[in-house]
Amino acid sequence: MLARLQSGAAFDVVIVGGGATGLGVAVDAAARGFSTLLVEAEDFAKGTSSRATKLVHGGVRYLAQGNVTLVREALRERRLFLDNAPHLAQPLPFVVPAYGLRGRLCELPFYAAGLAIYEMLSGSNRLGGVSLLGRRAALDAAPGLEPDGLVGGIRYWDGQFDDARFAVALARTAHREAAVALNYCRTVGFLYDGDRIEGVSIEDVETGHRYDVPCRCVINATGVWVDRLRHLDEPAATDLVAPSQGVHLVVDHECFPSTSAMLVPKTADGRVLFAVPWLGKVILGTTDTPRTDLPLEPRPFDAEVEFILAEAGRRLAVPLSRASVRSAWAGLRPLVKPAAGGGDTKRLSREHVVEVSPHGLVSVTGGKWTTYRSMAESVLAACFAHGLVPERPAGITRHLRLVGAPPPGSSLTPLSAPPGPHLYGTEAPVIATLPGAERMILPGFSEAMVRFAARHEAARTVEDVLARRSRWLLLDARLAAGAAGAVAAIMRDELGDRFDAAASAAAFVRLAESYLLPPS
Numbered sequence: 301m302l303a304r305l306q307s308g309a310a311f312d313v314v315i316v317g318g319g320a321t322g323l324g325v326a327v328d329a330a331a332r333g334f335s336t337l338l339v340e341a342e343d344f345a346k347g348t349s350s351r352a353t354k355l356v357h358g359g360v361r362y363l364a365q366g367n368v369t370l371v372r373e374a375l376r377e378r379r380l381f382l383d384n385a386p387h388l389a390q391p392l393p394f395v396v397p398a399y400g401l402r403g404r405l406c407e408l409p410f411y412a413a414g415l416a417i418y419e420m421l422s423g424s425n426r427l428g429g430v431s432l433l434g435r436r437a438a439l440d441a442a443p444g445l446e447p448d449g450l451v452g453g454i455r456y457w458d459g460q461f462d463d464a465r466f467a468v469a470l471a472r473t474a475h476r477e478a479a480v481a482l483n484y485c486r487t488v489g490f491l492y493d494g495d496r497i498e499g500v501s502i503e504d505v506e507t508g509h510r511y512d513v514p515c516r517c518v519i520n521a522t523g524v525w526v527d528r529l530r531h532l533d534e535p536a537a538t539d540l541v542a543p544s545q546g547v548h549l550v551v552d553h554e555c556f557p558s559t560s561a562m563l564v565p566k567t568a569d570g571r572v573l574f575a576v577p578w579l580g581k582v583i584l585g586t587t588d589t590p591r592t593d594l595p596l597e598p599r600p601f602d603a604e605v606e607f608i609l610a611e612a613g614r615r616l617a618v619p620l621s622r623a624s625v626r627s628a629w630a631g632l633r634p635l636v637k638p639a640a641g642g643g644d645t646k647r648l649s650r651e652h653v654v655e656v657s658p659h660g661l662v663s664v665t666g667g668k669w670t671t672y673r674s675m676a677e678s679v680l681a682a683c684f685a686h687g688l689v690p691e692r693p694a695g696i697t698r699h700l701r702l703v704g705a706p707p708p709g710s711s712l713t714p715l716s717a718p719p720g721p722h723l724y725g726t727e728a729p730v731i732a733t734l735p736g737a738e739r740m741i742l743p744g745f746s747e748a749m750v751r752f753a754a755r756h757e758a759a760r761t762v763e764d765v766l767a768r769r770s771r772w773l774l775l776d777a778r779l780a781a782g783a784a785g786a787v788a789a790i791m792r793d794e795l796g797d798r799f800d801a802a803a804s805a806a807a808f809v810r811l812a813e814s815y816l817l818p819p820s
Contacts, residue, residue, distance in 0.1 A: 301475075301480045301481070301482055302482065302504070304337075304480050305337075305480075305482075305502070305511040305513060306511070309335075309513075310335075310499075310513070310514040310515060311334075311335045311336060311337045311480075311513065311514075311515040311516075312329070312334040312335045312336065312515065312516050312517065312689050313325075313329045313334050313335070313336045313337070313515065313516065313517050313519065313683070313689060314336075314337045314338075314339070314499070314500050314513060314515040314517070314518050314519070315329070315336070315337070315338040315339070315518075315519045315521055316338075316339055316487045316500070316518065316519065316520055316521065316522055316529060317338075317340060317520065317521035317522035317523060317525075317526075318338060318339070318340025318342075318343070318344040318345065318346075318467070318471065318481070318483055319340075319344075319345055319346075319347060319348060319349035319467065319521065319522075319523050320345070320348075320349040320463075320466075320467065320470075320669050320672040321521040321523065321652075321664055321665075321667060321672060321675055321676070321679075322338055322340070322519070322521035322522075323338065323344065323345075323467055323470035323471055323474065323481070323672075324470065324672035324673055324675060324676035325338075325519055325521060325664075325675075325676040325679050325680065326338040326470070326471075326474040326479050326481055327470055327473050327474045327477060327479070327676070327697060327700070328673070328676040328677060328680060328696070328697050329479070329676075329680060330474050330477035330478055330479035331477045331696045331697055331700060332680070332692045332693075332696055333692065334689060334692075335478075336474065336477075336478075336479035336480070337479070337480045337481075337482075337513060337515070338471075338474065338479060338480070338481040338482070339482050339485040339486075339487060339500075339502055340481075340482070340483045340484070340485065341484070341485070341486040341487070341505065342483065342484065342596070343483045343484070343758075343759075343760070343761070343763070343764050343768060344464075344467045344468055344471050344481075344483050344758070344768070345463065345464045345467035345468070345768055346596070346768070347523055347524065347525075347596065347631070347632065348523050348524060348631045348632055348633060348634065349463060349464070349467055349523070349669070350463055350464035350467065350631075350767070350768050351463075351546070351548070351629055351630065351631025352463045352631065352668075352669055353546070353548065353574055353576065353583065353585055353586055354460050354461060354462065354463060354576060354578050354583060354715075355392075355458060355459065355460055355461075355574070355576065355670075356378050356381050356382060356389050356458065356459030356460060356461050356669065356670050357374065357378065357458040357459065357670060358371045358372075358374040358375035358378055358418065358421070358422070358458070358670070359371050359374050359668075359670075360414070360415070360418055360563070360565070360572075361565070361572050362374075363414060363417065363418055363421075364414065364565075367651075368421070370651055371418070371421055372421050373671060373674060374668075374670045374671055375418075375421055375422045375423075375425055376425055376674075377670050377671045377672075377673055377674050378425065378427075378458070378459055378670055379425035379427075380673060380698055380699070381459065381461070381670060381673070382427075382459050383699070383701075384697075384699070384700060384701050384702055384705065385461070385466060385469060385701070385702040385704075385705050385725075386705060386706065386710075386712055387704060387705060387706055387712060387722065387723065387724070387725035388461050388462050388465055388466045388469060388702070388704075388715075388723065388725070389459055389460070389461035389462075389466065389715075390459060390460060390461070390712065390714065390715050391427040391428065391457055391458075391459055392457065392458060392459055392460040392560070392561055392576075392715075392716075393428065393441070393455055393456070393457055393559075393560040393561070394455065394456055394457065394458055394560060394561045394562070394563045395433070395438060395441050395442040395445070395453045395454070395455050395558075395560050395561070395562055395563070396411050396415075396453055396454045396455075396456075396562075396563050396564070396565060397438060397442070397445050397446075397450060397452075397453045397562065397564075397615060398411075398450070398451050398452050398453055398454075399446075399449040399450055399451060400449050400451065401451075403451050403452070404451040404452070408432065408451070408452055408453075408454065411454050411565060412430065412432055412454050415430045415454055415456045416430050418430075418456065419456065426457070427457035427458065427459065428456070428457035429456075429457075430454060430455070430456045431454070431455040431456075432452070432454055433452050433453040433454065433455055434452050435447075435450050435451055435452055437452075437453075438450060438452055438453035441453070441455055441558075441560050442556075442558045442560045442562055443557050443558050444555070444556040444557050444558050444616055444617055444618065445558075445562065445615060445616065445617065446614070446615055446616055446617050447617060455560070460561070460576060460578065460715055460716075461669075461715070462579070462715065462723060462771065463669060464767070464768035464769075464771065465723055465768075465769070465771075466669075466702075467768070468757050468758075468768065468769065469702040469703050469704055469705075470702065471483075471757075471758065472702075472703040472704075472756070472757065473700070473702045473703045476703055481758075482758075483758050483760065484504070484505040484506055484760055485502050485503065485504055485505065486502065486503045486505055487500050487501070487502055487503075487529065488501050488502065488503050488510070489501040489532065490518065490532065490533060490659075490661070491512055491513075491514065492659070495658070495659055496659055496660050497518050497533070497659050497660045497661055498514060498515070498516075499512060499513050499514040499515050499518075500512075500513050500515065500518055501513075506760070516688055516689050517660070517662065517683050517688035517689050518660070518661055518662065519662045519663075519664065519679060519683070520661055520662065520663040520664070521663075521664050521665075521679075523632075523634045523665065524541055524543045524594055524632045524633070524634040524665075525594060526540060526541055526634060526663050526664075526665040527539045527540055527541055529661075529663070530655075530657065530661065530663050533657055533659055533661045534657055534658070534659070534661075537657070539637060540636060540637055540653065540655065540663065540665050541634045541635065541636070541637060541665055541666075542590065542635050542636070542637045542638075543590070543591045543592070543594060543632045543633065543634065543635070544588050544589065544590055544591065544632070544633045544635050545587065545588075545589040545590075545591050545598055545601075545604075545630050545631070545632055545633075546585060546586040546587055546588060546589075546630065546631050546632075546633055547585060547586060547587045547589075547600040547601075547604040547605065547608065547628070547629070547630045548583050548584065548585035548586055548608075548628070548629055548630070548631075548774075549583075549584045549585065549600075549605065549608050549609070549612075549625045549627075549628050550581050550582065550583055550584070550625065550626045550627040550628070550629075550774060550775060550776075551581065551582050551584060551620065551624045551625060551626060552581060552582070552624070552626065553577065553580055553581060553582060554618065555582055555616060555618045555620060555624060556575050556577070556582045556616055556618070558575075558577060559577060559714070559716055560577075561574060561575060561576040561577060562574065562575040562576075562615060562616075564611065564615055567607075567611045568610075568611065569607075571586075571587065571588055572586075573585070573586075573608070573611050573612060573615075574586065575612060575615070575616065577716035578715060578716060579715065579716070579717070579718060579719045579771060579775055580716075580717060580718030580719065580775070581626065581775050581776070584608050584609075584612045585608060586608075587600075587604040587607060587608065588633075589601065589604060591632065594632065597811070597814065598630040598631070598632055599630060599814060600628050600629070600630050604630075605622070605625075605628060605817060609621065609622070609624075609625075622817045622818075622819060622820065623819075625817050626775065626776040626777065626778070626779075627773065627774050627775060627776060627777040627815045627816070628815055628816070628817050629773075629774055629815055634665045634666055634667075635666065636651065636652070636653050636665065636666040651666055651667065652664060652665065652666035652667030652671070652675050652678070653665060653666050654678055654679055654682045656682055656686050660686065660688060662679060662682055662683055662686075662688070664678075664679050673697055673698075676697070677694050677695075677697075680694070681694070703727075704724055704725030704726055704727045705725055705726070706725050706726050707726075718743060718744050719743075719744045719745060719770060719771060719772075719775070720744035720745075721744075721746075721749070724749075724752070727752070727756075730752065731746075731748045731749055731752050732748065734748035734751045734752060735747070735748065735751065736748050736750075736751065736790070741783050741786050741787060742770070742772055742779060742780070742783050745770050745772065745783075747786075747790055749769070749770065750765055750787050750790045750791065750794075751790060751794055753765050753769035753770075754790075754791055754794035754795060755794060757769055759791070760795070761791075761804045761807070761808070762784050762787050762788050762791065762804045762805050762807070762808040763804075763807065763808045763811060765787050765791065766780045766783065766784065766787060766808060766812075767780075767808075767811075773808075773811070773812060773815060774815075777812040777813070777815035777816050778812070778816060780808075780812050781808070781809045781812035781813065784805040784806075784808045784809050784812070785805050787805070788801035788802070788804050788805035789801060791804070
């Protein structure tokens with residue numbers, strides 16, 4: 301792929317940013333036949349796109365805010381999301397527990413009515429019905445709920461997925477469709493013809509080599525960092541994004557031994573709380589805390605950790621403490637700023653916006669994973685409307701299955717199960733033929749998977765492998781740190797002498813240590 305840049309090739313579309321939005325645009329543009337380049341300064345999904353709550357959902361709380369249009373779109377996209385990558389995205393039942401007299405008389409009827417509307421909006425895309433559960437049925441559906449005071453619950457269906465592996469699948473799908481998708485390539489400037497952007501200047505982070513790449517259209521899909529690139533084009537541009545931090549804690553399956561997720565629609569401060577079984581662990585979250593800085597590795601604030609532990613502890617039978625947490629991580633959401641200041645981030649729009657600068661830079665931000673595909677269509681529609689590239693029919697990605705998707709009707713391992721080769725879909729037989737297929741580095745994660753990540757998934761560092769090609773950094777940071785040396789040695793064998801195994805392993809161990817909570 302670097303050879304394409306070295307040849308001086310021009311592209312129809314250059315996309316800056318390798319998260320959910322940028323990768324979705326790359327797949328759509330390439331599938332429509334546009335010559336497409338995507339560049340990412342770090343690794344694919346390094347930022348927000350690998351730190352989601354792992355849910356594919358229509359947005360129950362957006363319905364409560366009255367945003368029916370967003371919910372209807374997301375429910376339609378949810379179905380396509382699950383259909384196009386069934387090995388990485390699957391339906392998941394949720395239980396909303398109710399406690400005490402207020403729960404029986406007020407919460408159960410209220411939430412049952414709201415979720416019935418949610419299902420109605422799903423139409424033919426529904427994943428399952430809404431069920432009103434008695435106390436015993438609620439405990440059967442979600443073992444691990446606090447039984448004291450429980451009067452019943454409501455069960456409904458949404459979806460879950462593996463966000464970082466979905467991103468890698470999108471990158472590989474874009475490549476299958478003839479796109480060039482490069483991680484560790486930083487955009488350092490624009491090329492202009494008069495007052496119009498006609499290309500980008502790119503730096504290979506690993507070598508320092510620079511490439512000037514001519515193109516018709518540049519799309520800024522850098523998420524919470526979208527304003528940095530906008531200011532590179534227009535220094536006086538008004539910011540689009542009001543960043544919000546969402547924190548997640550991962551605990552052992554024994555803390556909530558359920559195959560259903562739990563949703564608390566309204567916590568003490570009005571937020572939503574989830575307990576989601578995922579890859580043999582349980583994710584607890586999330587928070588919604590405004591931030592003015594944009595660190596690449598945001599860390600949870602103590603108050604956020606204590607909030608999640610306290611709120612989850614009120615609903616789960618197993619006592620929780622900081623010692624229960626195997627990994628704590630945070631992501632920054634690119635929420636769209638209101639036209640006039642004010643308002644907390646819980647109420648800011650989850651919809652996306654597309655803006656085209658006077659110089660032709662197309663910037664997109666906001667949105668969420670579930671609607672990545674429809675966001676890509678709206679970005680390309682803006683490119684057509686401004687005459688940047690010739691219009692071509694939309695809809696080609698509606699039923700475009702991603703790389704690794706098994707044939708329709710294949711039996712699938714639930715995503716709530718511990719990690720293993722099943723996450724690679726039809727690539728799993730390929731992995732089994734690689735050297736070291738049987739040598740396990742971590743439970744369900746073998747030497748062959750490391751080699752596969754280096755050869756076929758553009759993994760360049762130990763972090764790429766243990767944080768995103770597998771999810772061990774998020775599942776158990778201490779266990780992941782212990783595997784850094786073994787992973788580095790295999791990667792050096794794959795990538796050659798220019799790969800500094802000791803430095804890459806040491807950098808990952810430092811990162812993993814920051815995902816562990818101090819005692820207090």
